Amino acid sequence: MLQKISQLExxxxxxIRAATTQDELEQVRVIYLGKKSDFTAIMKSLGSLDADQxxxxxxxxxxxxxxxxxxxxxKQQELEDAFDAQTxxxxxxxPGKRDNLGHLNPLSIVQRDIEDIFTSMGFEISDGPEIETExxxxxxxxxxxxxxxxxxxxxxxxxxxxxxxxxxxxxxxSVQVRYMQQHTPPYRIIIPGRVFRQEATDxxxxxxxxxxxxxxxxxxxxxxxxxxxxxxxxxxxxGREIKVRLRPSYFPFVEPGFEFDIxxxxxxxxxxxxxxxxxxxxIGGAGMVHQNVLEAGGYEKGKYTGFAWGFGLERLAMMKYKxxxxxxxxxxxIRVSEQF
Ligand code: PHE
Numbered sequence: 001m002l003q004k005i006s007q008l009e010x011x012x013x014x015x016i017r018a019a020t021t022q023d024e025l026e027q028v029r030v031i032y033l034g035k036k037s038d039f040t041a042i043m044k045s046l047g048s049l050d051a052d053q054x055x056x057x058x059x060x061x062x063x064x065x066x067x068x069x070x071x072x073x074x075k076q077q078e079l080e081d082a083f084d085a086q087t088x089x090x091x092x093x094x095p096g097k098r099d100n101l102g103h104l105n106p107l108s109i110v111q112r113d114i115e116d117i118f119t120s121m122g123f124e125i126s127d128g129p130e131i132e133t134e135x136x137x138x139x140x141x142x143x144x145x146x147x148x149x150x151x152x153x154x155x156x157x158x159x160x161x162x163x164x165x166x167x168x169x170x171x172x173x174s175v176q177v178r179y180m181q182q183h184t185p186p187y188r189i190i191i192p193g194r195v196f197r198q199e200a201t202d203x204x205x206x207x208x209x210x211x212x213x214x215x216x217x218x219x220x221x222x223x224x225x226x227x228x229x230x231x232x233x234x235x236x237x238x239g240r241e242i243k244v245r246l247r248p249s250y251f252p253f254v255e256p257g258f259e260f261d262i263x264x265x266x267x268x269x270x271x272x273x274x275x276x277x278x279x280x281x282x283i284g285g286a287g288m289v290h291q292n293v294l295e296a297g298g299y300e301k302g303k304y305t306g307f308a309w310g311f312g313l314e315r316l317a318m319m320k321y322k323x324x325x326x327x328x329x330x331x332x333x334i335r336v337s338e339q340f
Pocket of ligand 1: 213285
């Protein structure tokens with residue numbers, strides 16, 4: 001009996017090894033493990049053995065049967081894998097999936113363009129903190145406490161139970177005196193940066209926006225220098241001849257102070273709906289740096305002159321890309337940035 005079991009096991013394993021298809025393997029299974037198979041017959045015949053023989057032969061017969069079962073299973077897996085490998089293939093001619101690429105916000109594009117133009121004109125780029133002391137945002141640029149000019153800009157104050165009061169900077173002019181304290185004229189810099197004002201938002205107002213400050217200080221720097229640099233810059237930025245016009249205005253940190261306009265980028269000054277038929281578009285504030293500011297920067301009184309200007313970057317980006325609502329820039333809506 002033991003010999004018969006061992007022979008049966010051997011020939012079953014042999015047959016399994018020889019099977020090359022899933023059908024052949026199924027036949028082997030029926031022959032060796034099916035209802036009418038020799039194994040089944042042996043298992044049945046165990047019942048008629050006496051107790052001692054049962055104890056000896058039973059486990060051996062079971063083990064042999066189990067081994068054959070396991071071999072069939074693993075062979076089955078092997079044949080399935082081989083079948084998959086033959087039938088599953090990759091269509092190398094199928095068109096690829098396009099990856100989603102990120103896009104720069106139009107503001108970043110405009111800021112980079114502007115930085116390129118100014119660096120090509122010999123300017124350096126500087127910046128300062130967005131959370132600023134009351135001193136650099138106001139006092140240093142000639143806006144003392146209780147001065148009515150403080151109300152020109154609605155300020156986000158930061159709670160400070162002890163120590164110096166801080167604000168979210170209301171303009172990039174806050175960097176002027178910081179820069180002066182570290183540098184000796186002559187120099188020409190731009191300061192692009194984020195600024196904050198506590199105001200209601202609408203299509204042309206945001207509480208968080210960007211400004212571009214320019215500061216040029218040296219001996220004999222004049223309004224004529226400002227006009228020339230501004231015209232060169234705006235012409236380069238819009239890719240066409242742009243004129244700059246000054247109107248007298250007041251900012252505490254400049255004397256004389258101006259607001260400045262550029263000739264309409266759409267009609268070139270003839271008058272159209274974009275410029276309300278005036279031919280001019282308001283851009284920002286400018287002026288000759290006040291001597292109090294130069295003194296706060298640590299310069300000897302009367303030694304240097306300089307000009308400064310500041311304007312909103314969003315405004316420029318809106319004109320360049322015909323964006324009709326300033327709130328698009330910070331909306332986080334990828335449908336906006338995907339267009340750039
Ligand atoms: N800081 C001013 C503003 O935010 C703009 C400005 C800058 C005006 C420099 C004059 C000179 O409104």
